Amino acid sequence: MTVELPTLAPKDFASDQEVRWCPRCGDYSILAQMKKVLPTLGIAKEKFCFVSGIGCSSRFPYYMNTYGLHGIHGRAPAIATGVKLCRPELQVWVITGDGDALSIGGNHFIHAIRRNVDMKIILFNNQIYGLTKGQYSPTSPVGVKTKSTPYGSIDHPANPLSVAIGVEATFVARSVDVDIKHLTMVLERAAHHKGTAFVEVYQDCNVFNSGAFEYATDKEVKGDNIVYLEHGKPLIFGKNRDKGIRVREGNRVEIVQLGGDVKEDDLLFHDEKTPDPSLAFLLSRMRHPEFPEPMGIFRAVERTTYDESVNKQVEDSRKKFGEGDVEKLLNSGDTWFVN
Amino acid sequence: MSMVTAEASASTNGKKLESVETVVVRYCGDSGDGMQIVGNQMTNASAAFGNDVSTLPDFPAEIRAPAGSLFGVSGYQLCFSNRDIFTPGDEVDTLVAMNPAALKTNIADLKRGGTLIVNEDAFDKSGLQKALYEANPLDDDQLMAKFRLHKVPMARLNRDAVEGLGLSPREADRCRNFFALGLTYWLYDRDPKPTEEWIKSKFGKKPEIAEANMRALRAGMNYGFSTEAFTVHYHVPPAKLQPGKYRKITGNEAVAMGLATLAKLSGKMVFFAGYPITPASDILHELSMLKHFGVKTFQAEDEIAAMSAVVGGAFAGELAVTASSGPGICLKGEAMGLGLMTELPMVIINVQRGGPSTGLPTKTEQSDLLLSMFGRNGESPIPIVAASGPGDCFVMIQEAFRIATEFMCPVMFLSDGYIANGAEPWRIPNVEDLPRLKIEHLETFNGDGVLLPYKRNEKLARPWVKPGTKGLEHRIGGLEKADITGNIDYSPKNHQHMVKTRAAKVAGIANYIPEQEVEGPTSGKLLVISWGGTYGAVRTAVQEAQTAGKSVAHTHLKYMNPFPKNLGTILKSYDKVLVPELNNGQLRMLLRDQYLVDAKGYNKIEGKPFLISELVNAIDEILA
Numbered sequence: 001m002t003v004e005l006p007t008l009a010p011k012d013f014a015s016d017q018e019v020r021w022c023p024r025c026g027d028y029s030i031l032a033q034m035k036k037v038l039p040t041l042g043i044a045k046e047k048f049c050f051v052s053g054i055g056c057s058s059r060f061p062y063y064m065n066t067y068g069l070h071g072i073h074g075r076a077p078a079i080a081t082g083v084k085l086c087r088p089e090l091q092v093w094v095i096t097g098d099g100d101a102l103s104i105g106g107n108h109f110i111h112a113i114r115r116n117v118d119m120k121i122i123l124f125n126n127q128i129y130g131l132t133k134g135q136y137s138p139t140s141p142v143g144v145k146t147k148s149t150p151y152g153s154i155d156h157p158a159n160p161l162s163v164a165i166g167v168e169a170t171f172v173a174r175s176v177d178v179d180i181k182h183l184t185m186v187l188e189r190a191a192h193h194k195g196t197a198f199v200e201v202y203q204d205c206n207v208f209n210s211g212a213f214e215y216a217t218d219k220e221v222k223g224d225n226i227v228y229l230e231h232g233k234p235l236i237f238g239k240n241r242d243k244g245i246r247v248r249e250g251n252r253v254e255i256v257q258l259g260g261d262v263k264e265d266d267l268l269f270h271d272e273k274t275p276d277p278s279l280a281f282l283l284s285r286m287r288h289p290e291f292p293e294p295m296g297i298f299r300a301v302e303r304t305t306y307d308e309s310v311n312k313q314v315e316d317s318r319k320k321f322g323e324g325d326v327e328k329l330l331n332s333g334d335t336w337f338v339n
Numbered sequence: 340m341s342m343v344t345a346e347a348s349a350s351t352n353g354k355k356l357e358s359v360e361t362v363v364v365r366y367c368g369d370s371g372d373g374m375q376i377v378g379n380q381m382t383n384a385s386a387a388f389g390n391d392v393s394t395l396p397d398f399p400a401e402i403r404a405p406a407g408s409l410f411g412v413s414g415y416q417l418c419f420s421n422r423d424i425f426t427p428g429d430e431v432d433t434l435v436a437m438n439p440a441a442l443k444t445n446i447a448d449l450k451r452g453g454t455l456i457v458n459e460d461a462f463d464k465s466g467l468q469k470a471l472y473e474a475n476p477l478d479d480d481q482l483m484a485k486f487r488l489h490k491v492p493m494a495r496l497n498r499d500a501v502e503g504l505g506l507s508p509r510e511a512d513r514c515r516n517f518f519a520l521g522l523t524y525w526l527y528d529r530d531p532k533p534t535e536e537w538i539k540s541k542f543g544k545k546p547e548i549a550e551a552n553m554r555a556l557r558a559g560m561n562y563g564f565s566t567e568a569f570t571v572h573y574h575v576p577p578a579k580l581q582p583g584k585y586r587k588i589t590g591n592e593a594v595a596m597g598l599a600t601l602a603k604l605s606g607k608m609v610f611f612a613g614y615p616i617t618p619a620s621d622i623l624h625e626l627s628m629l630k631h632f633g634v635k636t637f638q639a640e641d642e643i644a645a646m647s648a649v650v651g652g653a654f655a656g657e658l659a660v661t662a663s664s665g666p667g668i669c670l671k672g673e674a675m676g677l678g679l680m681t682e683l684p685m686v687i688i689n690v691q692r693g694g695p696s697t698g699l700p701t702k703t704e705q706s707d708l709l710l711s712m713f714g715r716n717g718e719s720p721i722p723i724v725a726a727s728g729p730g731d732c733f734v735m736i737q738e739a740f741r742i743a744t745e746f747m748c749p750v751m752f753l754s755d756g757y758i759a760n761g762a763e764p765w766r767i768p769n770v771e772d773l774p775r776l777k778i779e780h781l782e783t784f785n786g787d788g789v790l791l792p793y794k795r796n797e798k799l800a801r802p803w804v805k806p807g808t809k810g811l812e813h814r815i816g817g818l819e820k821a822d823i824t825g826n827i828d829y830s831p832k833n834h835q836h837m838v839k840t841r842a843a844k845v846a847g848i849a850n851y852i853p854e855q856e857v858e859g860p861t862s863g864k865l866l867v868i869s870w871g872g873t874y875g876a877v878r879t880a881v882q883e884a885q886t887a888g889k890s891v892a893h894t895h896l897k898y899m900n901p902f903p904k905n906l907g908t909i910l911k912s913y914d915k916v917l918v919p920e921l922n923n924g925q926l927r928m929l930l931r932d933q934y935l936v937d938a939k940g941y942n943k944i945e946g947k948p949f950l951i952s953e954l955v956n957a958i959d960e961i962l963a
Contacts, residue, residue: 015814017814017826017827044809046806046807046808046809046810046811046812047807049655049806050814051651052816061814061816062816062827064814065812066812067806067807067812067813067814068812068813068815068816069650069651069681069814069815069816070815070816070817070818071647071650071677071816071817072673072674072676072677072817075643075644075647075674078640078643078644078645078647078648079647079654080651081637081639081648082610082612082637082648082649082650082651082653082654082655082659083651083652083654083655083806084651085635085637085648085652086608086610086651086655086656086657086659087655087656087657087805087806089807090655090806090807107640107641107644108640108643108644111639111640111644310635310637313630314630314631314633314634314635317630317631318630318631320631321631323631324599324602324603324629324631324633325603326599326600326603326604326632326770326773327770329596329599329600329629329632330586330600330768330770331767332586333586333587334383334386334387334533334586334587335584335585335586335767336386336387336388336389336584336585336586337582337583337584337585338577338578338580338581338582338583338584338585338766339582
């Protein structure tokens with residue numbers, strides 16, 4: 001039997017709540033692309049659940065007309081694990097930020113990913129604490145001056161993708177808030193992935209950290225500063241698409257000029273499906289300004305999800321022991337009669 | 340050891356078999372000596388025979404402390420009786436000490452004239468040194484004159500017994516505990532059959548080890564039978580318990596069985612998320628074997644994650660529960676607050692242990708009552724129930740979920756290390772008599788063409804919507820809500836209204852729980868009021884005082900928040916109120932606050948349960 005699903009439009013996913021992010025915040029674009037992607041998935045609206053932590057990005061669920069739970073700081077992946085284990089039929093999305101996911105929630109972030117719970121984690125990385133009005137975050141660069149670092153930050157920043165790949169995430173991707181088409185494609189891919197899909201989105205906080213990702217968004221320079229990943233294709237970038245990435249000895253990468261001795265075949269060909277996470281990790285180490293930063297799907301491999309395994313053990317137990325019998329349970333062990 | 344008849348009632352090998360009412364035995368040795376195993380076997384053998392039993396396992400926090408050291412001593416005390424008993428006993432009748440350290444740390448609890456059985460072979464120079472003995476205490480005539488000392492060369496006798504089985508000396512020595520058990524089986528006329536069956540099934544794959552343990556057990560029994568040293572042994576007739584079918588149960592087992600029962604009978608999934616912590620971990624262990632009842636277990640990365648997953652599970656519409664102990668409960672506070680704010684049903688099990696901080700992980704205490712009441716930010720009342728004993732955990736965990744689902748709120752269930760690990764005979768209930776939760780999820784709009792997530796019923800409970808239900812998509816979270824719509828609302832009047840409403844909801848539970856009952860006179864000179872795992876000791880002490888003709892009554896609380904609605908009237912019906920607690924006066928503080936009574940405390944904070952005798956003294960003193 002096939003169930004006829006109503007055709008949904010982006011507006012069907014808008015809640016009745018007024019969106020309260022600052023004007024021109026990067027979050028608006030991510031919200032808009034999300035509303036565009038969800039109707040394409042063939043999933044009924046009531047089967048979506050958005051879970052978030054605390055921060056500007058974490059207001060996201062209030063603006064989606066789906067099931068939503070606005071949680072506590074850093075704990076969204078843990079809350080979402082509970083939701084998914086109890087309602088496997090839901091598609092669960094976690095909306096988080098750089099402070100929420102990597103600082104206070106670092107532990108839950110890595111454990112959800114290593115277990116491969118079937119959920120999509122979208123990290124809005126703006127390299128700043130916005131809701132608390134401008135302190136540096138775990139992704140802020142060294143030297144940045146913020147309210148809590150008047151003499152410059154001395155914290156070495158965390159690399160979200162490297163962290164995720166380090167715990168063997170099955171799906172890892174990166175996009176930018178204003179690159180609408182690319183962001184839509186990445187969210188769509190994440191939605192279709194079975195297992196934890198981790199997406200880092202460069203997001204501009206135009207109030208406290210304006211222009212942090214200009215190098216990756218400005219039309220004049222972004223061609224030289226980012227490289228788009230496409231499965232099975234060589235890594236070519238540059239305003240004139242004349243530069244490439246080549247693997248050197250010792251598993252390191254270098255920028256090479258195309259033409260002359262260097263042919264396209266000499267370049268690094270992207271393989272998002274390779275089981276070994278080393279290539280994805282290598283790509284995650286390419287940071288601006290030394291390298292162009294990769295955008296797209298770093299890694300997309302298949303592995304049994306945690307929730308599937310949990311459900312399977314329940315079913316296997318039922319097969320092995322039969323449906324639980326309270327009478328038998330209470331009467332198990334050594335028993336005796338008193339007359 | 341109280342005697343029923345002193346005359347010899349039977350005789351074998353020229354030895355008297357005396358009948359006694361109640362016996363307390365304690366086995367103690369190194370944490371690797373298998374004392375918990377033999378204690379457990381003695382308990383099973385006694386329970387199976389029909390005695391009432393009560394146990395107190397006491398093990399060190401270190402898993403493998405250096406052999407022979409004072410802090411590595413592990414003990415197991417049990418009391419068995421032909422009467423109803425409620426505690427593992429004050430004084431020890433028979434102490435089995437496997438080494439000098441065990442003797443040193445336990446001898447103070449052996450009563451004068453009690454039987455002391457020691458493994459003589461362990462009292463060598465090195466053993467004595469490790470226990471910091473300057474001289475062999477067994478040679479201290481003055482000390483030993485107080486007891487009936489039996490020096491048994493257990494190591495040697497045991498090795499002889501298992502000879503020829505091809506065991507290494509180490510493997511052979513590991514059977515010593517069964518030799519000791521055998522000796523006590525003879526001493527108390529126990530049937531070794533259940534233990535022999537247990538050995539067979541436990542060591543089925545290693546027949547030579549099974550055989551060795553059987554031989555050790557038999558050798559111990561035969562030693563008692565044939566040596567001159569033991570001239571008397573004892574028989575404890577079966578207790579007159581309420582007729583029915585019984586089994587032995589610990590508090591943690593009862594919690595797990597209660598949850599599995601709940602899942603099955605209510606047709607809901609029980610979702611348990613936890614993080615390992617002493618003394619609560621056994622609940623996770625037990626439940627992880629009961630998946631076929633519709634139980635899902637999740638060992639989370641930390642306590643916070645466990646509690647957060649429970650909030651997620653509750654939002655998802657299942658019976659979500661976590662278990663922990665003090666340090667873990669502290670970590671769960673914020674997520675508990677989220678559960679309270681989102682008004683979702685869930686249960687938090689707190690198996691209390693000695694605190695603060697890491698405190699005394701393996702020892703019991705009742706010191707988290709105020710943490711349970713107040714351990715969250717903001718005005719955040721949650722209902723609290725407390726089990727009175729191992730078997731009661733089965734009842735109260737289900738009651739906790741009844742309250743949680745009827746009133747849509749997190750509920751704290753208090754147990755403690757003593758009842759969690761202690762065992763008692765439990766009359767197996769009829770499945771037909773067990774409660775069934777009636778859970779209704781909202782499936783259609785409760786407003787005019789809209790869902791109103793915070794529209795309340797007569798109990799002030801909001802509806803529970805299962806995500807996945809068409810048309811009822813909605814968002815909730817930790818920000819203050821407008822009543823009825825559940826939309827975010829920070830306005831001053833609304834906040835006051837919501838704080839008062841959440842408090843009124845919890846207070847209103849008093850109308851839906853049993854009224855408090857009193858054992859003894861309904862008015863008089865003294866009311867003794869207790870709660871949680873001290874029930875047995877306090878009840879026994881009050882009964883003794885009543886038998887002695889004192890004007891004293893006892894009431895035992897299982898509902899800690901809200902209190903039963905007649906509690907105030909009860910408290911005011913007596914001249915004095917005594918509150919014995921294994922803490923520094925936490926219930927007393929709440930009673931004084933809520934009822935303005937001049938309640939006095941009797942407070943013990945030693946990581947150990949109450950002795951009946953000290954409570955009897957406390958009652959005498961307050962009445963003097």
